[in-house]
Amino acid sequence: MKQMESFDSQQLQYFFEQLWRTSDEPFWICKPVADDFEMVMANQAALNIEPAQQPGTLLSEIAGQGPEWNELIANYHRCLNSGQTQIVAQRPRLKGKKFYFEAILVPILDNSGKVTHIWGTARNLTRFMEVQDELQTLNNQLEQKVAERTQALHQAMARLEHQSYTDSLTGLSNRRRFNQVLELEVSRLTRSNGTLSLMMLDIDDFKQFNDTYGHPTGDSCLAQIGGLLHHAIKRPTDLACRYGGEEFVIILPDTTVEGAHKLAEDIREALSTLSINHNGTAINENITMSIGLVSCALQEQSQLKDVINTADLLLYQAKSRGKDTLVFSDKIITGKSE
Numbered sequence: 001m002k003q004m005e006s007f008d009s010q011q012l013q014y015f016f017e018q019l020w021r022t023s024d025e026p027f028w029i030c031k032p033v034a035d036d037f038e039m040v041m042a043n044q045a046a047l048n049i050e051p052a053q054q055p056g057t058l059l060s061e062i063a064g065q066g067p068e069w070n071e072l073i074a075n076y077h078r079c080l081n082s083g084q085t086q087i088v089a090q091r092p093r094l095k096g097k098k099f100y101f102e103a104i105l106v107p108i109l110d111n112s113g114k115v116t117h118i119w120g121t122a123r124n125l126t127r128f129m130e131v132q133d134e135l136q137t138l139n140n141q142l143e144q145k146v147a148e149r150t151q152a153l154h155q156a157m158a159r160l161e162h163q164s165y166t167d168s169l170t171g172l173s174n175r176r177r178f179n180q181v182l183e184l185e186v187s188r189l190t191r192s193n194g195t196l197s198l199m200m201l202d203i204d205d206f207k208q209f210n211d212t213y214g215h216p217t218g219d220s221c222l223a224q225i226g227g228l229l230h231h232a233i234k235r236p237t238d239l240a241c242r243y244g245g246e247e248f249v250i251i252l253p254d255t256t257v258e259g260a261h262k263l264a265e266d267i268r269e270a271l272s273t274l275s276i277n278h279n280g281t282a283i284n285e286n287i288t289m290s291i292g293l294v295s296c297a298l299q300e301q302s303q304l305k306d307v308i309n310t311a312d313l314l315l316y317q318a319k320s321r322g323k324d325t326l327v328f329s330d331k332i333i334t335g336k337s338e
């Protein structure tokens, strides 16, 4: 192993003078004065950062007042009182600008071990910290954007899902949704022995209506009836759907035959109040509907298709009886129509 070169004190002084003069790193020496510290000397790099660091100037005059000053002076006192080197973050405000230094405060001791001076140097990390802050700001903005995009995506997905279950002409649920909800309700009500009412409604002589007034007026009639049905149902668990063409269906879970019958009559009443003129039919001067309604307590053997078939069959009976009428049953009919 090579022996470390040793220098005499003259050489050492020369080296340190070189370092003092040519270093880009700031160096300064100060001494304690009352509760403050007085600058003894500062190299050019230190003066470049703060020209006020002239011999005789107090630290308090350079760093000003406020929390940064308190932090700065506390570090000098810690070095003075402990006689230990302090490596500390310093955030002084110089010339109105906030700086960030990592400072090393080294105590200079006399022969008795008393701290007479503090030798300081610092790495200027201001730009590094500014970049960190900028990165943090960018990161926050990015997170904000991601959160906004995620929310927009969730909204778009919710919209799409809603669309996939909605009939665009009437705004009611579509047949896909009907199938899904009916299946759920049948299995739920079968388990609880609950009552399900299912109402099928079909506009009478709608072909004639289209032929008389045109397809766009037919569409508007369907949309009006969609709105009527939407407002007619009261409970959150009720579901009005467009079953197809001019046919509608309403699922009424936990609804007795009396309740469902009353709702069907209310719908017929509301439709007559709507008074959609229909001169092309002999039934009535206004649009009418035929309704098939089944209300029954579901049991283990209850089949979803039997419920639908019964409502369909009752609707068919209403049509056969001259239309503009309601036919209902309080049990599932599995035989042939009358």
Ligand SMILES: Nc1nc2c(ncn2[C@@H]2O[C@H](COP(=O)(O)OP(=O)(O)OP(=O)(O)O)[C@@H](O)[C@H]2O)c(=O)[nH]1
Pocket: 169, 202, 203, 204, 205, 206, 207, 208, 210, 214, 215, 216, 217, 218, 219, 222, 244, 245, 246, 319, 323
């Ligand atoms: N305007 C319009 N008409 C539709 C729509 N969907 C189905 N229809 C029409 O509804 C009519 C249904 O005719 P049909 O099934 O013969 O029934 P109907 O004329 O109402 O006769 P009944 O049911 O016996 O009273 C057809 O002319 C279909 O074109 C729609 O979205 N818009």
